[in-house]
Structure formats: structure tokens, C-alpha cells
Amino acid sequence: xxxxxxxTLRSSTxxxxxxxxxxxxxxxxxxxxxxxxxxxxxxxxxxxRAIDDxxxxxxxxxxxxxxxxxxxAINKLAADARPGEGVFLLADSSFAVLTGNLASxxxxxxxxxxxxxxxxxxxxxxxxxxxxxxxxxxxTLADGSHLLVGRDISxxxxxxxxxxxxxxxxxxxxxxxxxxxxxAVTRRTVGRIESINVTSRAIMQSGLGKRVPLFGTxxxxxxxxxxxxxxxxxxxxxxGEVKQATDNVAHDLRTPLTRMRGRLERAAIGRRxxxxxxxxxxxxxADLDDVLRMFASLTRIxxxxxxxxxxxxxxxxxxxxxxxxVELFDAAAENKDVELKTVGERPVVxxxxxxLLFDAVANLVDNAIKHGRGAGQVTVELNRSDDGAVIxxxxxxxxxxxxxxxxxxxxxxxxxxxxxxxxxxxxxSLVSAVAxxxxxxxxxxxxxxxxxxxxxxxxx
Numbered sequence: 001x002x003x004x005x006x007x008t009l010r011s012s013t014x015x016x017x018x019x020x021x022x023x024x025x026x027x028x029x030x031x032x033x034x035x036x037x038x039x040x041x042x043x044x045x046x047x048x049r050a051i052d053d054x055x056x057x058x059x060x061x062x063x064x065x066x067x068x069x070x071x072x073a074i075n076k077l078a079a080d081a082r083p084g085e086g087v088f089l090l091a092d093s094s095f096a097v098l099t100g101n102l103a104s105x106x107x108x109x110x111x112x113x114x115x116x117x118x119x120x121x122x123x124x125x126x127x128x129x130x131x132x133x134x135x136x137x138x139x140t141l142a143d144g145s146h147l148l149v150g151r152d153i154s155x156x157x158x159x160x161x162x163x164x165x166x167x168x169x170x171x172x173x174x175x176x177x178x179x180x181x182x183x184a185v186t187r188r189t190v191g192r193i194e195s196i197n198v199t200s201r202a203i204m205q206s207g208l209g210k211r212v213p214l215f216g217t218x219x220x221x222x223x224x225x226x227x228x229x230x231x232x233x234x235x236x237x238x239x240g241e242v243k244q245a246t247d248n249v250a251h252d253l254r255t256p257l258t259r260m261r262g263r264l265e266r267a268a269i270g271r272r273x274x275x276x277x278x279x280x281x282x283x284x285x286a287d288l289d290d291v292l293r294m295f296a297s298l299t300r301i302x303x304x305x306x307x308x309x310x311x312x313x314x315x316x317x318x319x320x321x322x323x324x325x326v327e328l329f330d331a332a333a334e335n336k337d338v339e340l341k342t343v344g345e346r347p348v349v350x351x352x353x354x355x356l357l358f359d360a361v362a363n364l365v366d367n368a369i370k371h372g373r374g375a376g377q378v379t380v381e382l383n384r385s386d387d388g389a390v391i392x393x394x395x396x397x398x399x400x401x402x403x404x405x406x407x408x409x410x411x412x413x414x415x416x417x418x419x420x421x422x423x424x425x426x427x428x429s430l431v432s433a434v435a436x437x438x439x440x441x442x443x444x445x446x447x448x449x450x451x452x453x454x455x456x457x458x459x460x
Contacts, residue, residue: 017182021175028174032167039163040156044135047151048116051137054086055149067143071099087134087150095146105146106136114139118153133157192221196228208236256287312353318361318391318457319346321354322380325361329369337375340365344382348389350457352438360434363427364393364453372397372450388459394452400444409442431455 054077061073067090074088078101081088089100097104108119115138120131136150195213202210211232212225263280270276322342333340350357361380368378372395381392400408409432435442435455445452 014182014186017178017186021178021182024178025171025175028171029167032163032170036160036163036167040160043153043156043159047135047153047156048137051116051135051149051151054088055137055139055147058088058147058149062141062147067098067145070141070147074099085152087136087148087152089146089148091146091148093144093146098145100148102148105148106134109136109138109148112138192225196225203232208232208239253291256290260284260287312355313351314354315349315351316354316357317346318348318350318357318382318389319344321358321361322382322391325358325365326380328362329365332366333369333378336369336372338369338372339377340369340380341377342380342382345384346382348382348384348391350389350438352457353434356434356437360431360455361391361393363431367427368393368395368397368451368453371395376450386459387456389457390454391457392452392454394447394450396447396450399446399449399451402446408444 057077058070058073062070065072071090074090077086078088081101087100087102089102089105090098091105092098095105095110102121106119106121109115109117116136117138118133118135121134132152132154133156134150135153136148138146138148140146192215199210199212211229214222214225214229216222263284267277267280319342326340326342330340365378365380372378376396378393378395381394383390409428431453432442434440439458441456443454443456445454
């Protein structure tokens with residue numbers, strides 16, 4: 001737990017959560033400050049307008065009748081004012097009270113001759129728990145007396161106090177909840193990341209057998225785990241194919257190399273004879289050609305899979321390619337008494353590399369002739385549908401078991417485990433690579449009897 005807590009506190013997710021908390025807190029503080037300042041400004045504005053109205057009325061009375069008229073006006077306003085609302089006071093030049101509803105001139109205002117200020121007066125509301133807050137405008141008159149006109153703004157003061165308390169409590173609650181939520185989310189994130197790290201370390205130590213655990217939440221972390229597991233499955237399959245291909249290459253190379261060594265060994269210990277030496281050279285060159293063809297096929301497949309041949313793409317007619325392939329293998333078909341033909345509509349135009357498409361169709365026709373039934377039939381069929389162009393090669397031989405369909409496109413894969421028949425198992429691998437380069441789908445069907453291989457090219 002301590003390790004997880006340490007990782008949680010060091011996590012970038014936690015730092016981002018803290019930043020979000022600070023930003024959210026700042027927004028809340030700004031919102032409350034705006035509400036408070038707007039409310040206070042509104043209440044103070046109303047108070048100031050009422051004070052200014054009363055002061056104007058009193059100054060008008062003073063201008064009409066001097067101090068006696070002012071005293072009469074103050075007494076009338078004080079009598080008419082609601083209890084605890086209007087504040088009026090007239091003092092002489094020494095601040096001695098002449099009339100009004102305050103007991104004395106506020107000490108906080110004694111140092112100024114005029115202005116507007118807030119102050120507290122205990123005698124204003126003796127029964128109040130706290131000293132009430134008053135707001136007043138004061139001025140020195142022409143005869144040296146001092147006039148004060150004010151309002152009780154204790155309600156605003158109480159409102160401000162409640163806002164302050166609510167502000168502190170809400171901000172504290174928000175920060176507590178945000179901190180708890182941030183830590184919880186961060187710990188959950190760190191926990192899921194740690195499960196991926198644990199799986200990664202286990203894979204590095206023991207191999208590709210481990211998988212990232214799923215929590216069944218179907219969230220983005222489960223989706224990430226599923227993608228990683230799918231990637232690991234794919235890597236494991238590819239590694240298995242690489243191992244199988246390596247074993248098959250070693251097996252296929254061992255036979256010609258062993259034959260070549262045997263011939264050279266016999267030639268080394270035997271007498272020189274031009275005829276036998278020529279036969280030795282011819283046979284050795286044939287074996288070397290087989291090896292070179294194998295490596296050339298591997299190189300060709302790698303180039304195709306790297307998509308480095310798309311520069312040669314142009315519009316080509318699959319019918320012309322099929323007819324050229326049929327013409328090329330006509331002699332081989334006759335040797336096995338196989339009927340080789342092309343059927344379907346024409347033209348069937350696709351965008352692709354003509355040479356690669358020719359090689360792919362040629363490999364399919366070659367396999368169909370080799371593995372089809374003697375005195376049988378091989379058909380190259382072409383047609384076009386709404387989904388795109390389709391070319392298929394079918395035979396009436398033994399076919400391929402359904403459970404082997406997904407394996408025959410792997411490099412060096414052969415149904416015959418002894419690997420004694422001619423071939424290296426790269427033909428269908430090349431066909432698969434050409435199909436992927438052209439974004440075509442390759443499918444195998446039971447031809448009852450025989451096998452049907454279909455290449456489906458996308459439309460457009």
C-alpha cells in the first residue's frame with residue numbers, strides 16, 4: 001500500500017488532478033467573490049442613494065431657514081424613519097450633539113470635515129449581540145456645525161459574514177472532495193498501469209505467455225488491455241511463424257546442401273573424369289539454383305509486404321493476365337492431361353501491379369495443376385460485382401482440409417509434413433502478400449471435389 005501511495009503521489013495523473021483542483025477552486029473563489037461584490041455594491045448603492053436624498057432634503061432646509069430649520073427637518077425625518085433605519089445627527093463646532101438619534105458624534109469621523117464612511121455605534125442598537133454597522137455621509141456646514149446622515153447596513157454586514165462562512169465551508173468541502181476524488185482516480189489509474197507493468201515485466205522474464213488482466217468494466221483501460229493482449233497474441237503467432245519458418249528453411253536447405261557436399265566429397269576422393277565432373281557441376285548448379293530461388297522468393301515477398309511496389313500500380317485487365325498465365329502453363333497442363341481454361345466476362349479492370357498479379361495467378365494455377373487430379377480440370381474464372389473484381393482458380397483434386405485454411409498462407413508451410421515433394425511452401429505466401437498489397441481479400445472454398453481459391457479486389 002505504501003508503494004502504491006508513493007506511486008500515486010508521484011503520478012502525473014495526480015499532478016494533473018491537483019492542477020484541475022486548483023483551477024476549479026480558483027473558479028469557485030472568483031464566482032463567490034463576484035456574487036459578494038455585486039450584492040454588496042447593490043446594497044451600498046441603495047443606501048448611498050437614500051443617504052444622498054435625505055442629505056439633500058436637509059441641506060435644502062438649512063439653506064431656507066438656517067440651523068433652526070435644519071433641526072426641525074432632522075427631527076421630522078428621525079420621527080418618520082422606521083426604527084433602526086435612518087441615522088441623523090447635528091453637532092456644533094465642538095461636536096456637541098444638538099439633535100438627532102445618535103447619542104454622540106462617532107469618534108471614527110472626528111478627524112475629517114466631510115466624507116462618507118462606515119462605522120459602528122453600540123448605542124444605536126443596544127440590544128444587538130454585535131455592534132451594528134452604520135454607513136454615513138457627513139459634512140461641515142457654513143456655521144461650523146457638523147451634519148451626519150446615515151443608514152443602518154447591519155443586514156449587509158450579516159450577509160457578508162454568512163457569505164464568508166459559506167465561502168470557507170464550500171471551498172474547504174470542494175477541496176476535500178476534489179482531493180479524495182483525485183487520489184481515488186489517480187490510484188485507480190496507477191493500479192491499472194501497474195497491472196500492465198507487472199505483465200510487461202513477466203513477459204520480459206518468462207516469455208509471451210502472460211496477458212494483461214481485464215477488470216470487466218468495459219472502459220478505456222479494459223479496451224487498452226484488450227488491444228495489448230491482441231497485440232501480444234499477434235506477436236506470439238508471428239514469433240511462432242518465424243520459428244516455424246526458420247525450422248522449415250533449415251530443413252529445406254539441408255537436403256540440397258547435403259547432396260552437394262556428398263557429390264563434392266565423392267569427387268574429392270575419386271579420379272578426375274570430365275564427364276562425371278560435368279554431371280557433378282550440373283547437379284550442383286541445379287541445387288544451388290533451388291536455394292537461390294528460395295531466397296529470391298523470400299526477398300520478393302518481403303518487398304511486397306513492405307508496400308514498396310505501389311509505384312507500378314496502373315489499370316490492368318485481369319482477363320489478359322489470366323489468359324497469359326493459362327498460355328504459359330498450357331504445356332504443363334497437357335503433361336498431366338489436365339484441361340486448363342479461362343471463363344468469365346471481360347474486361348475485368350483493377351488498379352495494381354501487372355507483374356505481381358501475374359505472379360500471384362501463376363502460383364495459384366501452378367498449385368492447382370500440381371495438386372489437382374490427373375486428367376482433371378483447372379478453371380480460372382473472372383467476374384465483376386458491385387463489391388469489385390473477383391478472380392478464382394479451382395481444381396478437382398484432394399483439396400485442403402478446412403482446419404488448414406488459415407495456415408497454408410504462412411511461409412514454408414506445407415501440408416506434407418515430410419516435405420519430400422518438390423516445392424518450398426512459398427507460393428501461397430507470395431499470393432497472400434500480393435493480395436494484401438492490393439487490399440484484396442483471399443478466400444479458400446471447398447470445390448467438392450478440389451479447392452477453389454478466390455481473390456476479391458475492392459471496387460474503384
